[in-house]
Amino acid sequence: MKVRTIWPKSEAMRHVDEMMNQATNTQTLASLDQNSLESRYVVNASQGQTSSYAPSLTGSEAASWNMYRPDNHSVENGSFSNSAYHHVQQTEPSTRTVQDGSNAASLATSSSLGSTNAQPDYSGYNSYSNSADPYSYTSTGYQGYYNGYQQQPNPSYSQPVGAYQNTGAPYQPLSSFQNTGSYAGSASYSSTYYNPGDYQTAGGYTSSGYNHQTSTWNEGNYANYSTHQYSSYPTNTSGAYAAGNAATNSVQYQQHYKQWADYYNQTEVSCAPGTENLTVGNTSTQVSQVCQVPGVSSGYPTTNTQVSSSFTSSWRPESSSSQTPSIQPGATVTGAYDYWKHGTPSFQNQHPTPSFQNQYPTPTPQNQHPTPQNQHPTPSFQNQHPTPVQPHNQKPLESQPSYDNFQEQQKAPCPQDLNLQYPAVQQAPPSYQPPLQAVQLLDTRRVSKVQIQTNPRIASNLPLGLPKVEKDGSNISAATKPAYISVSLPKPSEKALPNDAADSALKAGMFPKSLKNYVERALIQCKDEKQMAACRAIMKEMITKATNDGTLHTRDWDAEPLFTIPNADMVDKSNLQNPTPVSSLPKYKKSPTKRSKSRWEPLPEEKSADKSGSINNYATKYSGWFHANEKDRKPAGESSEGKTDFMNNRVPLVEQKSASKAFQRPLKRQRLAEGNAADNGDVSSDSDKEQSLTAYYSGAITLANTPEERKRRENRSKRFEKGQGNRAEINHFKAKNAGTGNLYSRRASVLVLSKSFEDGGSRAVEDIDWDALTVKGTCQEIEKRYLRLTSAPDPSTVRPEEVLEKALLMVQNSQKNYLYKCDQLKSIRQDLTVQRIRNRLTVKVYETHARFALEVGDLPEYNQCASQLKILYAEGIEGCHMEFSAYNLLCVIMHSNNYRDLLSSMSRLSSEAKKDKAVQHALAVRAAVTSGNYVMFFRLYKTAPNLNTCLMDLYVEKMRFKAVNCMSRSYRPQVPVSYIAQVLGFSSSMAPKEGNDEKDSDRLEDCVDWLKAHGASLVTDSNGEMQLDAKASSSSLYMPEPEDAVAHGDASLAVNDFLTRTST
Amino acid sequence: MAYLSMGEAHRRITEYLNKFSDAVLYQDVTSLARLFSFSSNSPSLLPVADALNVFQDANRLIKQSDKFSQFGEILAQLLRSLQSYRLGNLVDSYQAFEKFANAFIQEFRNWESAWALEALYVIAYEIRVLAERADRELASNGKSPEKLKGAGSFLMKVFGVLAGKGPKRVGALYVTCQLFKIYFKLGTVHLCRSVIRSIETARIFDFEEFPRRDKVTYMYYTGRLEVFNENFPAADHKLSYAFAHCNPLREENIRMILKYLIPVKLSLGILPKAWILEKYNLLEYSNVVQALKRGDLRLLRHALQEHEHQFLRSGVYLVLEKLELQVYQRLLKKIYIIQKQKDPSKAHQLKLEVIVKALKWLEIDMDLDEVECIMTILIYKNLLKGYFAHKSKVVVLSKQDPFPKLNGKPVNS
Secondary structure (H helix, E strand, O other), X not given: OXXXXXXXXXXXXXXXXXXXXXXXXXXXXXOHHHHHXXXXXXXXXXXXXXXXXXXXXXXXHXXXXXXXXXXXXXXXXXXXXXHHHHXXXXXXXXXXXXXXXXXXXXXXXXXXHHHHHHHHHHHHHHHHHHOOHHHHHHHHHXXXXXXXXXXXXXXXXXXXXHHHHHHHHHHHHHHHHHHHHHHHHOHHHHHHHHHXXXXXXXXXXXXXXXXXXXXXXXXXHHHHHHHHHHHHHHHHHHHHHHHHHHHHHOHHHHHHHHHHHHHHHHXXXXXXXXXXXXXXXXXXXXXXXXHXXXXXXXHHHHHHHXXXXXXXXXXXXXXXXXXXXXXXXXXXXXXXXXXXHHHHHHHHHHOHHHHHHHHOOOHXXXXXXXXXXXXXXHHHHHHHOOOOHHHHHHHHHHHOOOHHHHHHHHHOHHHHHHHHHHHHHHHOOOOOHHHHHHHHHHHHHHXXXXXXXXXXXXXXXXXXXXXXXXXXXXXXXXXXHHHHHHHHOXXXXXXXXXXXXXXHHHHOOOOOHHHHHHHHHHHHHOOOHHHHHHHHHHHHHHHHHHXXXXXXXXXXXXXXXXXXXXXXXXXXXXXXXXXXXXXXXXXXXXXXXXXXXXXXXXXXXXXXXXXHHHHHHHHHHHHHHHHHHHHHHOOOOOOHHHHHHHHHHHOOHHHHHHHHHHHHHHHHHHHHHOOHHHHHHHHHHHHHHHHHHHHHHHHHHHHOOOHHHHHHHHHHHHHHHHHOOOHHHHHHHHHHHHHHXXXXXXXXXXXXXXXXXXHOOOOOHHHOOHHHHOOOOOOOOOOOOOOOOOOOOOHHHOOOHHHHXXXXXXXXXXXXOHHHHHHHHXXXXXXXXXXXXXXXXXXXXXXXXXXXXHHOOOHHHHHHHHHHHHHHHHOOOOOOHHHHHHHHHHHHHHHOOOHHHHHXXXXXXXHHHHHOHXXXXXXXXXXXXXXXXXXXXXXXXXXXXXXXXXXXXXXXXHHHHHHHHHHHHHEOOEEEHHHHHHHOOOOOOOOOOOOOXXXXXXXXXXXXXXXXXXXXXXXXXXXXXXXXXXXXXXOOOOOOOOOOOOOOOOHHHOHHHHHHHHHO | OOOOOHHXXXXXXXXXXXXXXXXHHHOOHHHHHHHHOHHHOOOOOHHHHHHHHHOXXXXXXXXXXXXXXXOHXXXXXXXXXXXXXXXXXXXXXXXXXXHHHHHHHHHHHHOOOOOOHHHHHHHHHHHHHHHHHHHHHHHHOOOOOOHHHHHHHHHHHHHHHHOOOOHHHHHHHHHHHHHHHHHHHXXXXXXXXXXXXXXXXXXXXXXXXXXXXXXXXXXXXXXXXXXXXXXXXXXXXXXXXHHHHOOOOOHHHHHHHHHHHHHHHHHOOOOOOHHHHXXXXXXXXXXXXXXXXXXXXXXXXXHHHHOHHHHHHHOOHHHHHOOHHHHHHHHHXXXXXXXXXXXXXXXXXXXXXXXXXXXXXXXXOOOHHHHHHHHHHHHHOOOOOEEEEOOOOEEEEOOOOOXXXXXXXXXXX
16 A cells, blocks of 8 residues: 555656646647557547546556446446446556556556546446446546546546545535535635536546556545535535536526536536646645546536536536636546536436535545545645635545545435435525525534544544444455545545535525625626626625625625726736735645645645646636636536636636635635634644645646646746755745736736745746836826835826936036936836836936946946946947046046056057047056056046046046156155146146236145145245145145045035035 | 767766765875866766766666765765766756765864865866856856855855864865865955854964965965055065975966065065066056166056056056156166266255156156155155255265165154
8 A cells, every 4th residue: 555655756756747637648648658548538538538538658557548448438438337347457457457557557557547547437426326327427527527637636646536536426415505606705715616617628637547546545435425525525525516416406406506506517627627727636635636627526526416418518508608717627627528428417306416426436446446546636626726625525535545434425425415415406596595594514423524524634643433434344445544534534524624614605506696696797797807806806705795794695786886997007906905815825735835845745846736726726717717708708618628628718917816815715605614624634734744735836836727827837947846845935926926916916026026036036037027017107207206115106197208308408408416316316216126117218327327426526426327328338228438437437547546447447448439439538547546646636637527537536536646746756846836826736727827926825825725724834935835845745744634524534524515515 | 979878877877976975985185176176077977977977867876885885975966966067057967066075074074084076076166166166157148246255154064064173174274275266256255254254263273283385375365365454574485485395397386476565575676687577467557667777667557557457357456556756766866876976065955846857858757746746755754864954955864875775664753
């Protein structure tokens, strides 16, 4: 058993890949292996299950495929029970051996099983179903799906498949629950479910895997099914069952389905796929997603099976319309069809109970087999799915651990389920509340049961007597399965049970027709996806509120005024603001991860899968919603494939985001609803986090809808693999992302980014789509104060380029002082930056600012501008390049004593730059400075072009001091001050021409003052001319402390200085 | 490339692996180093590289035998690097080589004796050369060249391995020199400081104990650093050491040393013999030397302009530019001698007009103020002994040694 479990894990990895491939295949048929598979898929597509099988490419698989196919055929033919059974048995041994032998083998077998699964499943089902053919059909159908799903995950998957199968029945309830619950209310739910739909195709694959499983797992799965559904599901199952029952039992149900069906189907379908995928991929981590999906898928199958042929047909359309996400649709839909076909005939009447019975039988056989694996995946599925899925999963898990238990439980649950289902079906149409109550009752009971189950799961041993028995009974399954079960179970139980109950109540298709009409009306209002999502969110709230109030069924929905559709931004905001969803998501993920840990060794691939998986789910969800809408409009007759394609096309990131939101909400509810079960689940989940995460990841991968998406996700996941050691963190991160995913607006995404940064520090910057985040300003104000941004820029306060041009002009012509100009220019620069405008205007702004800064000697600001300009010039944007390279040179000369800097900046000058007047001047200044030629320096100072003077200003004091030092050393006996004043540029500010006595005296005074301040000794000669006593001065000169010295060493930064200088 | 059979490829690779393990076993550093020396394009390596392209699963060979598998990481990366090298994929080759080198260092650390130092030298050299070529490849692909930097940090690690009391310490200087080469190439010479400090202050190192070639290289680079710092006496000392100890047959190396030593010596007032410039093909300095001899300011300026780019790149431009003052001094001395011949009694008074006229003959147009300024600077810098009388515009020279010689002391003080 252990060996097997291990294999599944390793296989899980492969499966993940395969899943991915399969997903792609279903959609694009691109993957290599899958190509062949795809072809098979296509073929299968007709059958549904076969397509999913394609993923497993191993040779053994192929062989098995053939084998299985026959089986399937037989099943299809209607010789389900006996023949199929035999097959199953045969296949089972082979699969086991394969698993033991090697992962690859197991994979192959699983795949083969997958392909064959449908058949084996059928056979297995048949045996199960023997008691009740229709049921068996349903079960088989489910199994087929499940198998297929499992196969995708392969090792783990196969196990999950079992779970899926088990969940199959539960799933239906779940789906119904979901629909009724949050689904109706929240579009997101539906969307998520839809995603599962995509997964369902994968599920189809798993179904093939199921065959394998069926041999070993199927039974377990079945058992799980029964147990899960019954035990944990009670509430859920009630809901689910109700759904299923409704479908089969009452026309109303069908109607509900149809109406809600869109939601349900979509949701369910998507869920199912998702679950399938999840199970396939990661089982544990993905489980949460997967779980949901499986639940959904299972729900689908069950519904289908249970539902009469008519029902199935309706479902099909729905599912197709729901698009069960492209991937799932292909396989799943077809699979569903097949199932339906098979199931429908027999099912129609018997559906609810018979199916259960059938399922039960099947579970027992499965129990003997390594059902635990199946269960494991399912748990993860549960986690992923909001409440409904989880319950399902839990059930499957429990059931898996011990078939006997399952059976027993099933027995117990069966009644409940049946009751529930029936009631749900019956009650649901009339009023929500009744179903809810029933559900609650069921829940409570089930909860207790569930708790037990969960506990066992947590404990790894099945706490429940039954589970234990089961384990004991099936050594194989027990050994491997227990751990799995424990892991998976806790999660589902925690979240799933309560939520499921609520969801089931809500979803159960119990909404009054009037409400459905209302919803339809509201949705028709919507013009685009955003509105749709917003609309759904609102309706969801309304409905939940009404449900809570108890007014759901009493209110006159037909008279209810339509709410105004909020704009997408609003929705986004609300989503953003909604902390709970986010938090709930993280929890979700956490729990799955915990589970996975215990059972599964952490697999890097799985991580990636998880990520992708979540995304996929979202996408699927979204698509699901759309489909739902479309469904209403479209006839059910549409081909599933077409729908799937549709889904694929449609599932954009945004949709995914919305889906994530939806996810979050359900989670919340689940939390609230969760009582004991939740606690139990938490315990178990903690231990298993890591493994579940990995599983989750792998599942996610499988979920990937489109090749591009996959690529993206893979990249992302790789990054994560690298950077993150802590899986839990990863989960959080993902969860948060998912939560934020809904946001449509850039700001939202920015927020998301920031969040993600906080949480998943490893997120790479290059991953950010800056283009998408770039703000387009709308502000028309020309004047704007500079404020350092502390948050994402608000477009309403950012000026567009035209306005910025005007603003620049305004600043250039402004008579106000530098402080004002600096402030204005900084705000212009900021606006340019946030809008990522880099053109001539940008250069102009920086040049202008640099010049202003130079004029007042604001070197820090100048340096900022200069470094930006350097980059801008390097990008080839035109400007006054020469002028500024001259400034640069001067800066180096004046302020750097570093020879190398000077050399390098000199050697970098191009020959044409050396011809530029300003650059030549700067070079001459350099020569004067290095040689100490003060005469030359001050001549250059007077003739400086542009603002070179301003930079030279900064060196004047030093140069003068050096010069006087030199003079006092060299001249004897005296030097006339007038000469000094002339040579050292004291006349520069005044009229430089000689002969003007007044000005001469002025500059003389300046010079005398300066000399005195520097300790020179002055004498007056016989002519009354002021002379510098060189000898005396040579020892007395000193550099005075600058009067305007400031603490930070830059007087130009002193505000008072600014004010005085700029105002004069 | 001629067809290479699988068996032949297998044989070659196995032979290569055997050479490695034998070299390690017998501590035969010469043949060990030969296995790493990619850039030698040695005829013993190329066939192996070709074989690697044919026989892709060399790792299996390594794993098959205990003899090889104990050096699994070393050999696997080495082979990968060799293969990429042969294919011209230098970035991949570098990456694999760095991994190989890291693995080798781990192994090297465990060897008590320093027998493998030569092999380590080869690795240090190869990784630098490979990084430079990989960077060129990266740059031509528009990517940021960063491999040389990576090689630098790897060599720092190697330095840490060698800098100890053991017999391996004599290898530290070689690695230091490779680091210098990297830092100078990258323009991050400030990073040299820490290595220099540990070489010059750590007691474990006795400079004379290092191999001569390393000492010469080390002195050359530290001398260049002193040139950057304008510490000419120290630069003179280091470069002279390098010049004196350099293998006289390595003319290219001597030329590199002289490229810096000559400007340094010039700035200290010591002129080289013409034959040195000719022998080592340093004719760009010949006009500078001529100008100094003749006091021909124009010639100096022309020489500087002519070779401006070259001087800027090698970093001696500013050093040479400062020779102007010495040229002025020479010019004044010539005027002084002429005056002395005419009228010894007034020879010590140099009229500013005369100087300006002399400069005019040299086609250098300077007015009185400017020349006066130059005179004050010359006096200030102690290139002239005397004073300047502003009133009469005359440079009054000391009667004793009016033109002091630098004699190995730098200008300025």
